[in-house]
Amino acid sequence: MDTHFDQLLDFPCFQTFKVMGVAHERLPDDVIGCLQNHAPGDYNPTVKPSPKGNYHSVSVSVRVTSKEHMELIYTELANLELVRVVL
Structure with missing residues (x-):
């Protein structure tokens, strides 16, 4: 993943991750x-x-x-079994 987060954000910062997945109590x-x-x-x-x-x-x-930390989190969240989309 090669994003431009470092050009758009000043790190460290807080980012809201929105994870959409299967309606399961474990999500x-x-x-x-x-x-x-x-x-x-x-x-x-x-x-x-x-x-x-x-x-x-x-x-x-x-x-x-x-930037690398943010990309890692996006990647790891997307790899979860119940997850379909990470925004």
Whole structure:
């Protein structure tokens, strides 16, 4: 992944990651577990169901320290089994 985050943001900063995945009770825990591995912190995710209830979005604000750190988090979140999209 070669983004331009370093040109757009001043690090360290807080970035809200919005993770959309299958509506499963494990999704928020999987997202937080992944974040704890790469950016330990005290997280309070917001979970919203899709209109039909098949998917949930999990939004979490994370302190990122560099372009590489942010790219790593995007990649690791996208690799989670229940996740379909990371914004």
